[in-house]
Amino acid sequence: MSKLINKSLILNELKSVYGFKKDTEFADFLGIKPQTLSSWYTRNTFDIELLYAKCENVNADFLLSGEGNIIKNSMMVNEPSAVYGLKTDKNITDHQQIPLYNIEATAGIVTLFNDTSQTKPIDYIQIPNLPKCDGAIYVTGDSMYPLLKSGDIVMYKQIHNIKDGIFWGEMYLVSMEIDGEEHVTVKYIQKSEKGEDHVKLVSQNKHHQDKDIKIQKIRALALIKASVRINSMS
The missing domain is CATH 1.10.260 (434 Repressor (Amino-terminal Domain))
Structure with a gap:
């Protein structure tokens, strides 16, 4: 049967x-x-x-x-780390050198995105068949746990047209202005019930509440293309 x-x-x-x-x-x-x-x-x-x-x-x-990996290009890389692709990925054949930045050593991702030539990478990441990426940073916080945890690396592609360049439901690196200061986070972006001038920021961690913000508050935006988790440093 x-x-x-x-x-x-x-x-x-x-x-x-x-x-x-x-x-x-x-x-x-x-x-x-x-x-x-x-x-x-x-x-x-x-x-x-x-x-x-x-x-x-x-x-x-x-x-x-109903069994196995949900996403077909989820894979293990040399066993100690895992790379997770997203649904807008298109693989490229060349092995690109993705610069890894320490945003704590810069003035945030707005400054980084405006002029990467002035920011020295702390390292480079090279993974076969990875979609085109502009850079990589370390994740902080637990809003996307268990999909991402603090210390994971996310690789991103910068979005230049913020208003019209959002793919609803995808994961983004978001820089927004709160009380005159830059706040950087990783969230899913969905349509907001408050109207087209708002977006809804959604966490993977169920303990974090969804938040609607005005699009004009977003100062920089990048689509998360992949993530790397190091499970052992030895």
Whole structure:
């Protein structure tokens, strides 16, 4: 007798990985009505071809069985570290040298983005088949735990047109102005119920509350393309 696949659980996993907190947001991303998504849950079914087309880089085996990696290009690199790609990634064949910066030694990512020639990297990262990146920094804080933890490295691609360059549901390095000071964080960015002049910053860590901010408060923005976690220094 064939194993019954829990497709509702698969849908929940996809919704979580792609950063959607509400079913209505997930349905909008898939291009279907909320009632259609609700019926999928009720009937333990879904349109696998639609999910595979909309959720870029999703692992087909996961959609079929509910087992294995959700993202097909998640991989281990030499065992001590892991690299996680995101759904907008497009691999390049050349081995690029990605500069690793210490933003605590600079005046923040706004200054770094404005003139990288004035900031000396502390090291360089080279990973085969990695999407084009502008740089890398260390993560601080636990807002994206367990996906990211303090001390992990994220590699980013700078977004120059902040208003029109956001891919909803993706993970970003965000610099925003709070009380006249720069605050740097890593968050999912989703559409805000407050209108087009706002965005919603969403954490992976459920203990952190979502936050709506005005787009004009964002001083610098970069799409997180990959992350590296060092599990052992020996």
